[in-house]
Amino acid sequence: MSLLEVRDVTRRFGGLTAVDAVSFDVHEGMIKAIIGPNGAGKTTLFNVLTSFDRPEEGTVRYDGVDITSWRAHHIVRRGIARTFQNTELFEEMSALENVMAGAHAVTRSGFLAAALRLPWTVREQREVAEESGRLLRLVGLGEWADAPAADMPHGLRRLLEIARALATKPRLLLLDEPAAGLNIAETSALAEALYRIRDRGSTIVVVEHDMGLVMEVSDEIVVLDRGCKIAEGPPRLIQKDPAVIAAYLGEEEADEL
Amino acid sequence: MHRNVDIKVAVLLGLIGASVFSVPLLTADRYMLRVLTFVGVNVIIVAGMALLFGYAGQVSLGHAAFYGIGAYASAHVVTVFGWPWVAGVAIAIVLTAAGGLLLALPSLRLRGHYLAMATLAFGEIMRVAFVEGKGVTGGPDGLSGIPFPSFLGIEVDSAGGNYWLVWSAAAAVLLIASNLVRSRAGRAMLALHGSEAGAMSCGMDLTGLKVRVFVISAAFAGLAGSLYAHVVGFISPSTFSLHVSVLLVAMAVLGGTRSLAGPVLAAVILTMIPFADAVIPGLSRSAVETIQEWQEDVYGLTIIAVMLFVPGGIAGALRRIAAKGSVR
Numbered sequence: 001m002s003l004l005e006v007r008d009v010t011r012r013f014g015g016l017t018a019v020d021a022v023s024f025d026v027h028e029g030m031i032k033a034i035i036g037p038n039g040a041g042k043t044t045l046f047n048v049l050t051s052f053d054r055p056e057e058g059t060v061r062y063d064g065v066d067i068t069s070w071r072a073h074h075i076v077r078r079g080i081a082r083t084f085q086n087t088e089l090f091e092e093m094s095a096l097e098n099v100m101a102g103a104h105a106v107t108r109s110g111f112l113a114a115a116l117r118l119p120w121t122v123r124e125q126r127e128v129a130e131e132s133g134r135l136l137r138l139v140g141l142g143e144w145a146d147a148p149a150a151d152m153p154h155g156l157r158r159l160l161e162i163a164r165a166l167a168t169k170p171r172l173l174l175l176d177e178p179a180a181g182l183n184i185a186e187t188s189a190l191a192e193a194l195y196r197i198r199d200r201g202s203t204i205v206v207v208e209h210d211m212g213l214v215m216e217v218s219d220e221i222v223v224l225d226r227g228c229k230i231a232e233g234p235p236r237l238i239q240k241d242p243a244v245i246a247a248y249l250g251e252e253e254a255d256e257l
Numbered sequence: 258m259h260r261n262v263d264i265k266v267a268v269l270l271g272l273i274g275a276s277v278f279s280v281p282l283l284t285a286d287r288y289m290l291r292v293l294t295f296v297g298v299n300v301i302i303v304a305g306m307a308l309l310f311g312y313a314g315q316v317s318l319g320h321a322a323f324y325g326i327g328a329y330a331s332a333h334v335v336t337v338f339g340w341p342w343v344a345g346v347a348i349a350i351v352l353t354a355a356g357g358l359l360l361a362l363p364s365l366r367l368r369g370h371y372l373a374m375a376t377l378a379f380g381e382i383m384r385v386a387f388v389e390g391k392g393v394t395g396g397p398d399g400l401s402g403i404p405f406p407s408f409l410g411i412e413v414d415s416a417g418g419n420y421w422l423v424w425s426a427a428a429a430v431l432l433i434a435s436n437l438v439r440s441r442a443g444r445a446m447l448a449l450h451g452s453e454a455g456a457m458s459c460g461m462d463l464t465g466l467k468v469r470v471f472v473i474s475a476a477f478a479g480l481a482g483s484l485y486a487h488v489v490g491f492i493s494p495s496t497f498s499l500h501v502s503v504l505l506v507a508m509a510v511l512g513g514t515r516s517l518a519g520p521v522l523a524a525v526i527l528t529m530i531p532f533a534d535a536v537i538p539g540l541s542r543s544a545v546e547t548i549q550e551w552q553e554d555v556y557g558l559t560i561i562a563v564m565l566f567v568p569g570g571i572a573g574a575l576r577r578i579a580a581k582g583s584v585r
Contacts, residue, residue, distance in 0.1 A: 084455070090447060
């Protein structure tokens with residue numbers, strides 16, 4: 001059984017169909033990429049999968065359960081985490097605190113227990129701090145723990161967001177353009193991080209523009225163009241798919257190839 | 258290193274606490290004690306405002322209404338029903354928490370400034386209710402003859418006793434608030450202030466969080482209202498007007514975000530301005546009357562000056578001093 005089943009998902013904005021009857025599956029343990037030209041509907045699809053947006057039609061099933069109408073925070077607590085194309089960090093908080101905030105999904109001390117500073121909440125807090133430190137080191141940000149997120153360089157902010165997402169202990173991790181704005185060295189470090197994350201037991205779906213990264217890391221690729229799925233398969237086949245080449249280069253150039 | 262800082266902070270807090278509590282031992286000046294008691298009441302409200310505004314980033318323009326509900330509810334059950342004072346405090350807290358919940362649930366589901374608008378309207382509705390609900394509130398003339406707080410039949414009727422009572426409550430409220438901001442809940446408040454999308458991606462229930470913080474801040478204001486009513490013995494609608502709500506916001510703004518110490522200091526300063534002669538010996542009565550006449554302008558100018566010259570308010574200034582100290 002697949003971990004994520006997307007069926008006929010459609011999202012319209014006025015007259016524009018941003019996502020048009022898209023279906024695909026994500027199997028546990030794989031890295032799956034969603035690619036497509038600008039405006040293909042990738043981020044909209046991502047928002048629908050994480051309940052940051054609602055589809056007009058179609059269903060999203062996760063681990064056999066229909067989560068289409070769930071609220072975003074319930075989905076996170078169930079094991080789907082995400083990052084954002086334009087990083088959504090907590091700028092005034094330190095890198096460590098950002099990751100600790102991610103652990104909100106998997107901890108439970110509420111307002112009353114916190115107000116009374118019950119011993120188990122203090123213990124939980126200490127464990128969260130330790131685990132968050134480990135996650136920072138996993139993505140290579142160990143030295144930045146005390147730095148405010150606002151002071152970190154762009155490339156590292158993306159890694160910090162990934163660490164924060166990992167703190168929610170996701171079974172499925174959705175990354176929205178994690179390589180955007182990264183240089184070559186940072187991109188290869190990101191690829192390494194993705195493998196480590198998969199090997200720790202998270203399934204990964206990545207929306208990405210960087211073809212080099214996509215072809216290198218992904219097991220399967222879904223190609224979107226103007227809201228529709230035009231191809232799906234392993235990287236080797238996608239590279240040669242005429243519809244994909246046409247979508248990326250435009251019809252006429254494709255004919256000339 | 259962190260431990261060292263913790264010890265320094267603990268010693269500093271201990272010293273501040275000891276000096277605050279020793280005031281009635283050092284002076285018998287009833288006027289001064291009364292003004293400082295009133296400062297303690299405002300510190301209780303501002304602790305809630307600090308959580309709501311400074312941590313969770315929500316603006317309320319109606320907290321004077323909760324202050325008033327707490328005061329009237331407590332005064333009513335004690336004077337009319339003859340309930341003990343402790344029951345009055347409990348009623349004040351429960352009613353204001355429930356009122357906060359009823360107001361926050363619908364308005365916090367919406368994004369943007371709906372909470373500010375809803376609280377503004379709520380404040381006005383309650384102000385009218387305080388004036389018109391003569392059966393409970395005594396109308397524009399207010400309620401007088403509210404008995405002093407009492408424990409087990411012993412009435413706390415001295416100025417020093419009231420001072421200790423109010424500041425003990427303030428200490429308890431500040432302890433709760435500081436526990437909260439250092440916890441998972443406090444991190445969530447800061448997170449939702451920083452980025453709502455980011456907070457959602459961490460599994461935070463934004464509406465639930467905002468509602469909880471709002472209810473806590475309303476309950477703190479209710480507790481303050483109850484203490485005020487019994488310590489002063491007289492309440493009337495003007496004590497709980499929009500003007501007071503704005504003053505509370507001013508305290509939160511002047512105090513700065515991500516801080517309890519900042520807003521508490523701001524509450525002390527802004528509460529003392531119209532009663533400056535209580536602590537500054539030799540300040541003439543007419544000078545104080547002039548200050549009181551220009552009170553709103555003094556508040557306004559203070560806020561403008563802070564925004565221009567002290568970004569981040571008192572908390573921002575304190576953080577800059579601390580940062581300088583640690584770099585050395």
